[in-house]
Amino acid sequence: MNYRAGTDHAIHEAPHRGAGNDPLYAIKRARLVLIAFIAGFCLIGLRLGQLTLGGNGRVANRPIEPDSAVMRPEITDRSGRLLATNVKVVSLYADPRKIIDVDEAIELLTGHLPDLDAARLRRALTMKNRAFVWLKRGISPAEKTMLHDLGIPGMGFRDEIRRVYPMGRLGAHVLGFVDIDLRGLAGLEYYLDHRGRLFTASLNDPNPDHHRPEAVKLAMDMRVQYALEQELLKAREKFSAAAAAGVVLDINSGEVIAMVSLPDFDPNDPTEAQGKDRINRITGGVYEMGSTMKAVTVAMALDEGIGDFDTTYDASRPLRIGRRIIHDYHGKNRILSLPEVFIYSSNIGAAEMALEIGADRQKAFLEKLGFFDKPRTELPESASPLLPQRWGEIERATVAFGHGIAVEPLQLAVAGAALMNGGMLIAPTFLKRDKDIAKEPARRVVSAETSRKLRYLFRLDVLEGSAKKADIEGYRIGGKTGTAEKVVDGRYVKTQRLANFLGGFPMDDPRYCVLVILDNPQALAETYEFTTSGWNAAPTAGRVIARIAPMLGVVPKFDDDTAWPGNKPLDRAQPIAQ
Amino acid sequence: MLKLVNGILIAAMLVMAFWLYGLERRSREVERKIAVLSGEIDEQREMIALLDAEWAALTSPRRIEALAVKYLHLESLKPTQIITQSDITDRIPEGDGPSAPDGDGSPSGGISEEIQ
Numbered sequence: 001m002n003y004r005a006g007t008d009h010a011i012h013e014a015p016h017r018g019a020g021n022d023p024l025y026a027i028k029r030a031r032l033v034l035i036a037f038i039a040g041f042c043l044i045g046l047r048l049g050q051l052t053l054g055g056n057g058r059v060a061n062r063p064i065e066p067d068s069a070v071m072r073p074e075i076t077d078r079s080g081r082l083l084a085t086n087v088k089v090v091s092l093y094a095d096p097r098k099i100i101d102v103d104e105a106i107e108l109l110t111g112h113l114p115d116l117d118a119a120r121l122r123r124a125l126t127m128k129n130r131a132f133v134w135l136k137r138g139i140s141p142a143e144k145t146m147l148h149d150l151g152i153p154g155m156g157f158r159d160e161i162r163r164v165y166p167m168g169r170l171g172a173h174v175l176g177f178v179d180i181d182l183r184g185l186a187g188l189e190y191y192l193d194h195r196g197r198l199f200t201a202s203l204n205d206p207n208p209d210h211h212r213p214e215a216v217k218l219a220m221d222m223r224v225q226y227a228l229e230q231e232l233l234k235a236r237e238k239f240s241a242a243a244a245a246g247v248v249l250d251i252n253s254g255e256v257i258a259m260v261s262l263p264d265f266d267p268n269d270p271t272e273a274q275g276k277d278r279i280n281r282i283t284g285g286v287y288e289m290g291s292t293m294k295a296v297t298v299a300m301a302l303d304e305g306i307g308d309f310d311t312t313y314d315a316s317r318p319l320r321i322g323r324r325i326i327h328d329y330h331g332k333n334r335i336l337s338l339p340e341v342f343i344y345s346s347n348i349g350a351a352e353m354a355l356e357i358g359a360d361r362q363k364a365f366l367e368k369l370g371f372f373d374k375p376r377t378e379l380p381e382s383a384s385p386l387l388p389q390r391w392g393e394i395e396r397a398t399v400a401f402g403h404g405i406a407v408e409p410l411q412l413a414v415a416g417a418a419l420m421n422g423g424m425l426i427a428p429t430f431l432k433r434d435k436d437i438a439k440e441p442a443r444r445v446v447s448a449e450t451s452r453k454l455r456y457l458f459r460l461d462v463l464e465g466s467a468k469k470a471d472i473e474g475y476r477i478g479g480k481t482g483t484a485e486k487v488v489d490g491r492y493v494k495t496q497r498l499a500n501f502l503g504g505f506p507m508d509d510p511r512y513c514v515l516v517i518l519d520n521p522q523a524l525a526e527t528y529e530f531t532t533s534g535w536n537a538a539p540t541a542g543r544v545i546a547r548i549a550p551m552l553g554v555v556p557k558f559d560d561d562t563a564w565p566g567n568k569p570l571d572r573a574q575p576i577a578q
Numbered sequence: 579m580l581k582l583v584n585g586i587l588i589a590a591m592l593v594m595a596f597w598l599y600g601l602e603r604r605s606r607e608v609e610r611k612i613a614v615l616s617g618e619i620d621e622q623r624e625m626i627a628l629l630d631a632e633w634a635a636l637t638s639p640r641r642i643e644a645l646a647v648k649y650l651h652l653e654s655l656k657p658t659q660i661i662t663q664s665d666i667t668d669r670i671p672e673g674d675g676p677s678a679p680d681g682d683g684s685p686s687g688g689i690s691e692e693i694q
Contacts, residue, residue: 166634546654
């Protein structure tokens with residue numbers, strides 16, 4: 001009763017004693033806490049479920065970091081043929097202290113790996129003070145299983161990644177090579193580690209499959225590369241040249257389709273590349289290119305408006321500048337028109353053009369074509385041009401025919417491409433590039449009209465001038481020959497020459513530019529004891545083009561030469577049909 | 579009321595615990611399987627890379643040319659041998675290839691028209 005009374009009392013008293021002591025309120029409060037907890041746990045549970053089951057779209061969206069450890073990407077040519085890849089190899093090592101029976105071990109090993117040398121193996125295994133000796137680097141998985149099953153004590157395997165260039169020497173100067181720790185030391189391999197690190201990282205990042213980053217696509221076409229290499233090998237052997245080099249450039253995109261420098265090396269065995277004669281002659285050295293530079297001089301005369309097809313130059317006698325006398329090699333000893341200066345490669349005519357235009361405009365034109373700067377491509381092998389110290393009359397005259405100025409052959413090819421493609425200078429690249437992207441960094445250097453006239457002159461030189469032997473019926477090749485005397489110990493040597501040919505095809509709508517260089521080619525009975533470019537570099541370039549044009553999809557035409565009518569160059573001054 | 583709620587919660591907890599245990603056991607099993615499979619995938623990938631390299635070495639132009647010289651005795655292509663599709667019919671020698679089956683006079687039997 002008391003209890004009831006107490007309860008009654010409590011209930012009765014409740015309104016007066018405040019909400020805190022109301023048991024109903026206590027239950028309500030407990031319920032509130034309960035609900036809050038349930039809600040809290042439900043929330044956590046839901047979020048957990050969401051994190052476990054749901055996709056985590058935003059997490060993958062990290063910024064690209066150039067120094068994140070990325071696996072060295074594969075390198076392929078422009079159509080995806082593999083040029084460099086990583087192969088996991090197993091290497092066999094031994095701990096000589098743990099070997100129980102050396103004779104048995106040697107017998108078993110040589111029995112299963114016949115190329116192991118027993119004497120060398122014995123020396124390695126009897127070095128008791130060593131805890132680690134390599135027995136064989138790079139064995140196949142099958143060999144590993146076999147050796148593992150032999151159960152020789154003290155033997156072990158270690159996984160290693162090795163960079164492999166399945167095509168061997170092909171494109172070696174473009175690819176470069178890596179050291180034993182897979183660091184790029186030359187060529188594009190160097191680029192991937194250094195200036196191109198961000199590019200390398202970008203190959204990996206958007207790709208969820210981190211085992212194989214996207215392959216680096218080169219601009220190189222492996223078939224063209226091989227054809228160029230083979231023709232240069234043949235030419236180098238035939239003319240006993242000290243070296244040969246060549247480059248094929250896409251005129252409209254600036255892509256380097258092929259680049260060969262002989263002698264080359266095998267990137268799988270980079271020790272070979274250390275030799276001084278193995279440098280990349282296309283980008284790693286500068287040369288006086290000789291008459292090929294006359295194409296630039298003539299373009300300058302046409303573009304700056306100081307000359308046209310009917311302008312004449314007096315080449316009837318050698319040109320005297322101060323104490324120096326400028327001769328013509330293939331002297332015609334008469335007054336020449338501008339096209340004749342070009343196709344007969346008249347030093348006097350070119351010098352006269354340069355003297356007429358003046359130092360400032362000549363320098364500005366050469367600078368516009370990029371001859372004053374060290375060219376920047378992906379390759380680390382790059383050389384600054386050698387320019388005259390002062391631009392006196394004699395220097396200006398010699399620069400006009402390609403002496404006294406030494407440039408990278410690639411620079412000349414790029415300038416040549418600009419003269420052929422309608423006047424746009426496009427920075428070269430060794431990586432695959434879209435034609436539309438190539439338009440952006442392109443810079444107009446000569447007018448479309450000048451470029452059209454140059455194409456006519458290039459074609460004329462092959463039809464009637466010094467480059468006749470470069471002609472291959474159907475492919476409308478145009479070009480300019482150049483033969484420079486080499487400088488040995490600071491003096492020009494008449495007996496040592498650098499012969500080169502700068503060409504393009506097809507000239508009615510140029511698509512590819514070809515530059516061939518032969519270093520010190522020897523005279524043959526077949527060349528009538530001539531060592532000038534028209535007898536060696538030009539026909540070599542012709543053979544290269546005959547081989548690569550079908551690969552590059554250039555359709556031969558046999559009726560186009562009607563666009564080049566007439567007998568005398570002077571009569572051909574009319575505009576050419578496009 | 580509170581006892582009932584507690585009872586339900588305890589029961590739910592037990593059920594959840596068993597369910598979670600089962601789930602974890604299964605997920606561990608699946609994880610093991612994933613590890614085994616991704617190991618196999620890695621192995622296969624390495625194998626593919628190896629085979630790719632081998633394929634590239636086998637199809638390198640140097641080797642193909644050597645084989646072609648040895649077995650095929652081909653001559654190098656002349657520019658005059660490349661013609662357009664529309665000229666194909668003119669180049670087929672008499673009595674070679676299919677003769678005109680539909681009587682339209684075309685020695686290739688209208689093949690080039692069909693292609694176009």
